[in-house]
Amino acid sequence: MNRYETFIIFEADLAEEDRKMVLDRVGALVSDSGGTTILFDEWGTKKLAYPIRKKNQGYYVRMDYCGRGPAVEAIERILRQDTRVLRFMTVRMEADADPEALKAEMATSAQEPASEEPAGESTEEAAKETTEEAEAHASDAAAETETAEEPQIAGKE
Amino acid sequence: MAVMNKRRFFHRRKVCRFCADSKLRIDYKEPNTLKYFITERGKIIPRRISGTCARHQRHLALEIKRARKIALLPYVGNYEQ
CATH class of the missing domain: 3.30.70.60 (Ribosomal protein S6/Translation elongation factor EF1B)
Known part of the structure; x- marks a missing residue:
């Protein structure tokens, strides 16, 4: 079934x-x-x-x-x-x-039918939060790669 | 070296949104979540742009196509929007 x-x-x-x-x-x-x-x-x-x-x-x-x-x-x-x-x-x-x-x-x-609607709202909020988090992560990661690449460039030069 | 510098400027690590948050479901019944992953014209945004991982992109594409079938999402979007 x-x-x-x-x-x-x-x-x-x-x-x-x-x-x-x-x-x-x-x-x-x-x-x-x-x-x-x-x-x-x-x-x-x-x-x-x-x-x-x-x-x-x-x-x-x-x-x-x-x-x-x-x-x-x-x-x-x-x-x-x-x-x-x-x-x-x-x-x-x-x-x-x-x-x-x-x-x-x-x-x-x-x-508990009342729990359904707030749950929907919270997921929406969560979605917004994740985008913010993701952006924060992205910028962090970008910063990391930058510092990591620095010695490489210096070495090549 | 100039090329490398230029590349560093544009480099930005993208994170798969569905991997970052397990609460965020990919479901054809939630067109509002799926809307982030289609263009104004209604096309599915490639993962090279959105940063979604392969597994989630496959799932996402399937659910978008389902949502299109029951008219929750457009096949061809209105470009005036």
Whole structure:
């Protein structure tokens, strides 16, 4: 059993019931083939980086599940046929995943949902910090090479 | 010798950002992190410019391409930006 992640981009002006219908059908496909759906993460309406089928906006849904290859094929077949789906993409996150362990993990992280957002902010801050650090390192390193090269030059001359 | 002096001026050691900070993840779901590694036109910045190590550059390129597929990043950027 592998862990997959499928992104589905619906038309932004699609009614919620229609979206639900597709998602329910896809979810049913996962469980029918012996897999487990972990979560449906709805990102909501977002601006697309480039127009798809002349649409500038799309409704993003991320689906996280455990299953086998044939289940993915079946899901993708349905999504391909559905004209209301602008784009989809499946990525294998993990080979030989254990759905039970993942569910337990999800349950513990769900108990503290507030911790998710500050974590995101801190990573952003961390990113900024690293660039500063990296620059500091770079200048240090440059200084080191300079001093190291000095005797060489003197020797050659 | 003049060439060498000149080279020293421009020499600046680049550090792979992902090696420096293990908390920084390369993930196609985080286009804001990936944005640092593409040009305004949407091209992937080569590692000779960005200083990313080979391993992380491979990973980065893959994730940028994934993000492009689901329209989180552009294939062709807007040069007016």
